[in-house]
Amino acid sequence: MAVPWEEYFQLVLEEKLSTKIPEQNTDHVPPVLRLLEKRQELMDADRGLQAQKEVFETTKASLKQRWEQLEQKEQELKGSFIRFEKFLQDAEARRSRALRRAEEERHLAGRREAEALRLRAQLAELQRERARLQRGLQRLEPCARLLGQMLELLPEFQEVPELVARFDGLADMQAALRLTERQRLAELEEARARLQRLRDSWQDELLLQGQRRAHLLERLESARERTLHWESKWIQIQNTAAEKTLLLGRTRMAVLNMYHLVCQHQRRPPALDVEDTEGQLEQVKLSILDLSAMLAGLREAESAAPTS
Numbered sequence: 001m002a003v004p005w006e007e008y009f010q011l012v013l014e015e016k017l018s019t020k021i022p023e024q025n026t027d028h029v030p031p032v033l034r035l036l037e038k039r040q041e042l043m044d045a046d047r048g049l050q051a052q053k054e055v056f057e058t059t060k061a062s063l064k065q066r067w068e069q070l071e072q073k074e075q076e077l078k079g080s081f082i083r084f085e086k087f088l089q090d091a092e093a094r095r096s097r098a099l100r101r102a103e104e105e106r107h108l109a110g111r112r113e114a115e116a117l118r119l120r121a122q123l124a125e126l127q128r129e130r131a132r133l134q135r136g137l138q139r140l141e142p143c144a145r146l147l148g149q150m151l152e153l154l155p156e157f158q159e160v161p162e163l164v165a166r167f168d169g170l171a172d173m174q175a176a177l178r179l180t181e182r183q184r185l186a187e188l189e190e191a192r193a194r195l196q197r198l199r200d201s202w203q204d205e206l207l208l209q210g211q212r213r214a215h216l217l218e219r220l221e222s223a224r225e226r227t228l229h230w231e232s233k234w235i236q237i238q239n240t241a242a243e244k245t246l247l248l249g250r251t252r253m254a255v256l257n258m259y260h261l262v263c264q265h266q267r268r269p270p271a272l273d274v275e276d277t278e279g280q281l282e283q284v285k286l287s288i289l290d291l292s293a294m295l296a297g298l299r300e301a302e303s304a305a306p307t308s
Contacts (some may be wrong), residue, residue: 255280260289 259280263270265287272279 252277255284258284 255277256274259272261269262284272283
């Protein structure tokens with residue numbers, strides 16, 4: 001922590017006073033003399049302090065000036081560093097641009113070289129095509145003379161292109177007729193093949209229908225046999241049912257007669273319906289049980305009479 005200047009000077013003054021005042025017996029020194037000595041010492045201390053203050057101020061000013069110079073140099077160094085950094089950046093940018101231009105020029109030179117090679121190859125191909133066309137023209141020269149002679153023989157054609165167009169039309173027509181003929185022949189062959197397939201399939205169908213007819217005849221005979229069997233069964237069932245019906249009718253008539261006899265024996269009119277066979281049988285059963293009980297009672301009475 002910084003010490004204030006007043007405290008600093010006070011400490012220096014006390015230090016000087018402590019070093020200059022000798023140890024003496026205060027009893028033998030007059031007070032006025034001691035006061036003068038003290039005043040002289042204070043004046044000396046003030047002059048010393050003033051001198052030190054001047055030295056300090058001079059040193060402080062020198063240090064301040066030195067500090068300002070250092071700050072100025074620092075600012076100059078910063079500016080120089082910034083300028084140098086900018087110079088390096090500009091140099092790097094110029095170097096990058098130069099490298100890009102060199103690379104672009106190298107690529108452009110490569111493309112131009114490739115284009116030149118392609119054009120040379122195309123020129124060579126065109127030269128070969130020109131030579132081939134010249135050879136073809138030389139070969140077709142007799143044909144040209146022949147076409148000229150044909151024009152003389154065919155006055156309806158004025159120019160060679162007309163004759164060639166007519167020939168091309170006839171050739172196209174011939175090719176179309178040949179194509180149509182091939183198509184018709186192909187259609188005829190396809191129709192023949194389809195007819196043969198139909199014949200084969202018809203024979204197969206006839207054979208299949210014959211087999212199916214035989215199978216159906218077998219099923220028909222089997223169905224007829226089953227029909228005759230079940231018809232005989234039905235007739236037998238009908239006969240059995242008729243017999244059962246007749247027997248049932250006779251049984252019901254017998255039960256009805258027995259019921260009427262029971263009613264006559266009991267001297268009461270029939271109360272049940274004619275069709276209520278079960279009720280009639282129940283009444284007959286009860287009547288028979290009553291008669292059986294009566295007969296049993298009579299037998300017991302007859303057997304008891306001789307004994308008595």
